[in-house]
Every structure is written in structure tokens, then in C-alpha cells.
Amino acid sequence: LPLWERLKRRIVDGELDGLDADLAEALEQRPALEIVNDVLLDGMKTVGELFGSGQMQLPFVLQSAEVMKTAVARLEPHMERSEDGGKGRIVLATVKGDVHDIGKNLVDIILSNNGYDVVNIGIKQPVSAILEAAREHRADVIGMSGLLVKSTVVMKENLEELNARGLAGEWPVLLGGAALTRAYVEQDLAGLYDGEVRYARDAFEGLRLMDAFMA
Ligand code: B1M
Numbered sequence: 783l784p785l786w787e788r789l790k791r792r793i794v795d796g797e798l799d800g801l802d803a804d805l806a807e808a809l810e811q812r813p814a815l816e817i818v819n820d821v822l823l824d825g826m827k828t829v830g831e832l833f834g835s836g837q838m839q840l841p842f843v844l845q846s847a848e849v850m851k852t853a854v855a856r857l858e859p860h861m862e863r864s865e866d867g868g869k870g871r872i873v874l875a876t877v878k879g880d881v882h883d884i885g886k887n888l889v890d891i892i893l894s895n896n897g898y899d900v901v902n903i904g905i906k907q908p909v910s911a912i913l914e915a916a917r918e919h920r921a922d923v924i925g926m927s928g929l930l931v932k933s934t935v936v937m938k939e940n941l942e943e944l945n946a947r948g949l950a951g952e953w954p955v956l957l958g959g960a961a962l963t964r965a966y967v968e969q970d971l972a973g974l975y976d977g978e979v980r981y982a983r984d985a986f987e988g989l990r991l992m993d994a995f996m997a
Pocket of ligand 1: 882886932988
């Protein structure tokens with residue numbers, strides 16, 4: 783198989799053997815971020831389709847996710863770092879009940895490499911932990927990720943909780959993850975939150991929105 787097809791296959795098949803050599807070869811030809819966006823993410827998309835249609839079982843999805851994470855970790859040192867922090871601080875979490883973190887961690891990488899301080903508190907985080915981290919680290923923005931449909935409900939509840947505590951004005955909220963849609967965020971969530979809440983389709987839109995929040 784040609785290199786790009788082979789790399790994608792490694793994600794889909796959850797195949798670690800030979801990954802390093804392929805990534806080294808890939809880095810000679812394209813920037814690290816492009817490899818993630820155009821090749822590896824394409825592989826994860828295929829994994830999602832296979833799993834969704836019952837053609838792939840969960841343990842194999844997990845293996846694919848591990849290969850994806852390994853690949854991103856190998857590529858990260860090769861990504862361009864334009865600024866060293868200080869542009870603003872975001873607390874980033876995957877919401878309660880949700881373990882998906884590949885997207886969240888990509889958002890972390892993109893924001894960190896573009897001048898933001900990211901406090902990444904991990905997966906399955908209840909709103910109390912998100913709030914605590916936002917306070918402790920004096921965050922400018924709260925970022926929540928979630929991939930399950932039920933996570934969209936959790937996000938709604940979290941925004942309601944911030945409102946109920948009178949805290950909405952303190953933090954603009956950035957939301958992302960495959961189960962969300964722009965329409966849901968803009969029509970159903972924005973209206974019920976007394977602060978600003980925005981949807982990011984991908985990590986780059988997340989970066990643009992951070993820039994807008996901090997402007
Ligand atoms: Co799961 N899973 N999974 N899974 N998984 C999905 C989400 C699913 C759509 C698959 C499917 O059915 N086709 C489905 C959800 C269905 C639903 O809710 N209706 C699903 C399911 C059902 C489940 C379980 C319930 C399965 C089970 O146990 N029976 C279970 C849930 C466990 C739990 O959370 N409690 C489960 C478990 C897992 C694994 C552990 C095996 C693994 C996760 C490993 C990990 O993350 N460490 C996994 C994976 C890998 C997937 C799929 C295949 C791929 C997700 C991924 O990493 N994509 C996924 C299929 C899919 O998404 N279509 C699926 C790549 C990643 C880069 O994309 O996270 O969307 P994403 O991030 C994007 C944007 O969304 C955005 O930026 C990123 C790109 O630039 N973004 C943000 C994300 N967060 C952001 C935050 C921002 C801004 C932008 O600001 C704050």
C-alpha cells in the first residue's frame with residue numbers, strides 16, 4: 783500500500799507494529815498537523831463508521847484509539863509552536879459519563895501550540911470539578927467536550943448549573959464533540975445560558991473562538 787493508505791490502515795486495524803517507521807517517512811513529506819488531520823482522522827472516521835454499522839467490535843475500536851493516541855503523541859513534538867502561552871487560559875474537560883478524549887486532546891495540542899494555557903482535567907468530569915478547576919486556575923474560558931448523545935444533555939445541565947449559581951457571566955463556554963451540532967448549540971443552548979456559549983466543529987474553530995473570546 784502507498785504510505786498514506788498504509789498509515790490510515792494502521793489506525794483502522796489498530797496496528798502499532800511499523801507505525802514509527804511510517805510516521806518518520808510521512809514527516810519527511812508533510813507537516814505533522816496535516817498528517818493528523820488528513821490521514822489519521824480519516825482513519826478514525828472509518829473506525830466510527832465500521833463500529834456504528836456493527837462491522838467492528840468495541841475492543842478493536844479501543845485498539846484503534848490507542849494507535850491514534852500513540853501516533854498523535856509521536857507527531858506532537860514536530861508540530862509548529864507559534865507562541866509560548868499567556869494568551870489566555872482554558873479549562874478543558876470531557877463531561878461526566880463520557881470517556882472519549884482524542885478530540886479533546888487535539889484541541890489541547892492546537893490551543894497550547896498557539897499561545898494558550900490549557901488546563902486539561904481529563905475525562906468523565908462532573909460540573910463541580912470543572913468549576914473548581916476554572917476557579918483554581920483562574921480560567922478565562924471553560925471548554926467541554928463530549929461525543930455521546932447523552933453528553934449533549936449533560937452539557938445542557940452544566941450550563942443550567944452555572945446559571946443557577948449565578949456564574950454564567952464569569953466564563954464563556956466552548957463546546958465541541960461529534961454528538962453536538964451547531965444548530966443545537968446555537969438554538970437550544972445559547973438561549974438558556976446567561977453568558978456566551980459557542981460551538982466548535984473542530985480544533986481549529988476552537989482556536990478561532992478562543993481568539994475571539996480573548997479579543
Ligand atoms: Co465510542 N462512540 N463509545 N469509543 N467512539 C462514538 C462516539 C460513536 C458515535 C460510535 C458509533 O456508534 N458510530 C458512539 C456514540 C453514539 C451515541 O451516543 N449516540 C459511541 C459509543 C456508543 C461508545 C460506547 C457507549 C460503546 C459501548 O460501550 N457500548 C462507549 C462509551 C463509553 C463512555 O464514554 N462512557 C464508547 C467507547 C469508546 C472507546 C473507549 C472504545 C473509544 C474512545 C477512546 C478514547 O477517546 N480514549 C471510542 C471511540 C474511538 C469512538 C469513535 C469511533 C471515534 C471517536 C474519536 O476519537 N474521533 C466514535 C465515532 C465518531 O465519533 N463518529 C465513537 C476522532 C476525534 C478527533 O474526533 O472527538 O469528534 P472528535 O473531535 C473532533 C471534533 O468533534 C472537535 O475537534 C476534534 C477534531 O478537530 N472537538 C472539539 C471535540 N471536542 C471538542 C471540544 C472543543 C472544541 C472542539 O472545545 C471545548
